[in-house]
Amino acid sequence: MMEKILDSGIHDMAAMAFEKHRLRTFKTWPFNNSCNCSTKNMAEAGFYLIASEDSEADAVECFYCGKQLDGWEDSDDPWKEHYKHASYCDFAKLKKPEIQLTVEEFLNLYHNALKNRINKIIDAKIVEAQNHHQDVLKKYKRDYKKIKN
Template identity: 40%
Template sequence: MDNFQLMLTRFKAFEQMYSYEKRLQTFSDWPFREDCLCTPEQMAKAGFVHCPSENEPDVACCFFCLRELEGWEPQDDPWAEHIKRTPNCPFLLMKKDYGEMTLVDHLHLSSERLNLFLAKMMHVRMAHFSDNVDTTKKSVQKMSF
């Protein structure tokens, strides 16, 4: 699955992940359980969803900003790592628990989430286009005499 399809799939699936309990359920196979900062509970509180791959069992992705992090170590603090890499993630900046939000709050947050997704998709598409331009340019240069 290419980056575009993966991001689109996650964006759709993660709509249900506003719920802490739903995020926590994804960490059933999380490698860090005890005597560490990145327990499933702490990961879910920081907005992460466990998205393991065959080669990377500790991949976690923010359901909101889609920031993917891997290479977790027991002393890593999920909130600190999330803030360090995505300081403007609207989920991190929320002042209310999701259950306390009004309809207006939810609509605003959903709008922010959609804007972040569209910006990421545009970035992926632009990178893909740039790679195609570079490949074409090299092919044309090889054909030149």
């Protein structure tokens, strides 16, 4: 059961910890490579593209902290924007592309990112279970009242 719960986001996060995988997500990125927010700079700053039919064409998410941003402009610096909107993000705090990270820094980031994602998934499943429990309880109370009357 726990494997199924964790499968719902861990594999994607694990892949997105690597810049080369993040870079591959920017196939439909609306900015060209001469902009500050080029695909290379976006991936380097920890972002991968999450744009869909239901979101902005420039919607991105940080592999580490999960911060989602959109509304990019040509002159936006991905590192500055990342830190400005998510100063709590350990990856943004380092302000180092993957190539400059020590093995220890990378492994610490990777470990903490996995831990954060697992906690987020478990918290969401707990809320889902609590909501289901409340729905079942309401149904039983309604049924009890019908039987009692």
